[in-house]
Amino acid sequence: MRTKDSELVQRIKSYIEDQCEQRGRIPPIREIAEALGVGKSSVQRYLEYMTEQGIIARGEYGYESIEQSRTEKTVSVAKLGYVPCGPLAEEYECIDGYVRLPASFVGNAKKCFLLTASGNSMIDVGINDGDLVLVRQQETADYNDIVVALVENEVTLKRYRPDNEKGIIVLHPENKRMKDIVVNSCQIQGVAIKVIKDLEN
Secondary structure, three states: OOOOOHHHHHHHHHHHHHHHHHHOOOOOHHHHHHHHOOOHHHHHHHHHHHHHOOOEEEOOOOEEEHHHHOOOOEEEEEEEEEEEOOOOEEOOOOOOEEEEEEHHHHOOOOOEEEEEEEOOOOHHHOOOOOOEEEEEEOOOOOOOOEEEEEEOOEEEEEEEEEEOOOOEEEEEOOOOOOOOEEEOOOEEEEEEEEEEOOOOO
């Protein structure tokens, strides 16, 4: 292969590293080409050359730096607003930023987001006020899943217990001092899969 432009080699390497660091993902060839003002075929040839030279590595999800290939993969998860763990409260969905988490922690969930718990209705399952709840975005849930439920533009985090015989849905708090919320219908926005919390001394 012919000698490559060392400056372009460094620009491609730096762009890949920056995107992985800032956004937690490996950029596709098309994006690299557009960002650097280079043709896709040229970028492809450079990537192959850089792999042969040991400058970058070909990972499961695309090209990455050698250093990144040796570390655990991370993904950027959007952090939205607060989700009430208590009575229903008006829906609030605003991205507060992104949190990088190990891909192994997030699992196979392709669409996840983080919400900050507010209130104490789920304390008996270890979800306390201020905890970050990792939610898998989906529109359906199984009986007894902990869900983010939307009821008439108001949202809450509760156990999902539909009663098909009575035609109602029970949103059950995990706090013995609190009563169930009973509704005729609700929209599932996601299912809680993990909790991230600070441990007090």
